[in-house]
Amino acid sequence: MGCYDCCVRCLGAVPYPSLVATLLCYAGMALFCGCGHEALANTEVLVETYFARNVQDYVVMASFIKYFQYVIYGLASFFFLYGILLLAEGFYTTSAVKQTFGEFRSTQCGRCLSLTFIIVTYILAFIWLAVFAFTAVPVLFLFNMEQTCHNINILAETTPSINQHGWICMDARQYGLLPWNAMPGKACGMTLASICKTSEFYVTYDLYIAAFAGAGVTLLALFLYMIATTYNYAVLRFLGRKGIR
DSSP: OOHHHHHHHHHHTOOHHHHHHHHHHHHHHHHHHHHHHHHHHHHHHHIIIIIBSSGGGSHHHHHHHHHHHHHHHHHHHHHHHHHHHHHHHHHHHHHHHHTOSTTOOOOHHHHHHHHHHHHHHHHHHHHHHHHHHHHHHHHHHHHHHHHHHHHHHHHHHHOSOGGGSTTOEEEGGGGTSSOTTOSBOEEEHHHHHHHHTSHHHHHHHHHHHHHHHHHHHHHHHHHHHHHHHHHHHHHHHHHHHTTOO
16 A cells, blocks of 8 residues: 555544534634633723722622633633544544444444533533623623713714713623622713723723634534534444444
């Protein structure tokens, strides 16, 4: 067998859908974990500086941010290992289907393992769909904040009196970032406009957008995993019925 034939056989044994899904999963988790970790830290600074005067008003949010940052570390480790396992399962089923390596065949244990990966991947996809929706909340808050600041700047250029736009506010309590008894809990008028001009605001906004995009890419990777593992399991069942074990 020549080198060319060996290369063709090796390339034919590569599970390309699982490989693409793994790369997307790693890229998405890197964006979500890295940018999300820094965005949470910046959010605590913004809320502490501009939206809350009393420490007790944002102690719950600070605790949530602290614990969720530890959750991010666990998510990164889990998805790294799970991506390797799914990629290995893809190599196994591809080799079994194509019978590339001589006596290598699908087994009952292999089919049960594939079914387990399908169930776990479906559960992870539904859970991550909720995480993806949750990640949209800070993006929505900062987007509305930016649009509100834009409206204030327009009014400031067209109306000479500051009272004309002092009633335009962004209330962090409406988004669940602070309790309803937090003071002031909101920023209004030119104070809000000055917040939007800070580098911390734009950095936090960009980080949340990147984390949101990373969560979307990870969700896409999980959908690809679902398709790949379901197809592989169906083919292994077909081989089992044909007596190829």
